[in-house]
Amino acid sequence: MTLPLRLGRVLTGSEGGQSRPEFAISEILGRLGAAKLDVSGLLSYRGLLGDLPDVIDGMRRGEVIHTVLLS
16 A cells, blocks of 8 residues: 555554563463453353364354453
């Protein structure tokens, strides 16, 4: 796309949100465990690992977006 070039703008991006997983994962898990981070509104499905075929079907239908599966 040449629009940014014609308007003198620069497109930048990031891979992985420039996150630091070695820090972020433990921080997020700690906050979840301390009930300081409510993700209930972000999840469209929660279930067990055995539910994976149903989850994939739901994704294909556009009904399931963010999922948490427990083993």
